[in-house]
Amino acid sequence: DAKTTQPNSMESNEEEPVHLPCNHSTISGTDYIHWYRQLPSQGPEYVIHGLTSNVNNRMASLAIAEDRKSSTLILHRATLRDAAVYYCIRDFGNEKLTFGTGTRLTIIP
Amino acid sequence: KAGVTQTPRYLIKTRGQQVTLSCSPISGHRSVSWYQQTPGQGLQFLFEYFSETQRNKGNFPGRFSGRQFSNSRSEMNVSTLELGDSALYLCASSLGGVRNTIYFGEGSWLTVV
Numbered sequence: 001d002a003k004t005t006q007p008n009s010m011e012s013n014e015e016e017p018v019h020l021p022c023n024h025s026t027i028s029g030t031d032y033i034h035w036y037r038q039l040p041s042q043g044p045e046y047v048i049h050g051l052t053s054n055v056n057n058r059m060a061s062l063a064i065a066e067d068r069k070s071s072t073l074i075l076h077r078a079t080l081r082d083a084a085v086y087y088c089i090r091d092f093g094n095e096k097l098t099f100g101t102g103t104r105l106t107i108i109p
Numbered sequence: 110k111a112g113v114t115q116t117p118r119y120l121i122k123t124r125g126q127q128v129t130l131s132c133s134p135i136s137g138h139r140s141v142s143w144y145q146q147t148p149g150q151g152l153q154f155l156f157e158y159f160s161e162t163q164r165n166k167g168n169f170p171g172r173f174s175g176r177q178f179s180n181s182r183s184e185m186n187v188s189t190l191e192l193g194d195s196a197l198y199l200c201a202s203s204l205g206g207v208r209n210t211i212y213f214g215e216g217s218w219l220t221v222v
Contacts, residue, residue: 032208043199043213095140096165099152
């Protein structure tokens with residue numbers, strides 16, 4: 001199955017770190033993990049991606065389990081602007097992204 | 110650098126009509142993909158074009174078609190519109206190589222009445 005498993009929704013307090021989990025137990029050795037987020041009434045926005053080791057960029061960090069069957073997107077200090085649906089996606093390298101239902105993140109002021 | 114641009118942003122069509130949506134990719138990007146987003150089915154891949162050739166295709170009926178021009182701009186067409194075609198249609202572009210990041214436009218909201 002190409003899809004990943006994520007919780008339907010999560011809540012976090014503003015200015016607190018957020019850990020968004022993703023399960024991809026059937027991942028193969030060459031599949032990358034991508035994270036996108038979609039704010040209301042906008043197209044999906046690229047967040048981060050990785051293969052085996054942990055990755056950091058200005059938006060977030062991605063922690064990938066050693067067996068690669070799961071990963072966690074980390075927002076270090078959530079703001080109200082981070083409220084969105086977050087999608088964890090397996091990238092097969094064929095320019096086709098298979099989106100699941102994602103995690104709706106609510107930030108509490 | 111301009112992002113992916115889609116036109117029109119909003120449109121209303123009648124059942125049975127056809128519609129053409131346009132997408133201008135990020136400058137230098139040669140791959141353009143199209144996605145449909147509905148509340149019931151979520152985000153679904155329609156097709157992908159690279160250098161004017163369709164490389165990938167999703168599971169949509171033949172009423173959905175697309176093309177890409179030599180300047181990488183792309184259009185998608187839906188013929189004989191049905192109520193169920195009401196959706197947000199998203200265009201995305203990338204450099205087209207393996208593992209390149211894919212960037213999305215704001216989408217075109219289509220309502221079929």
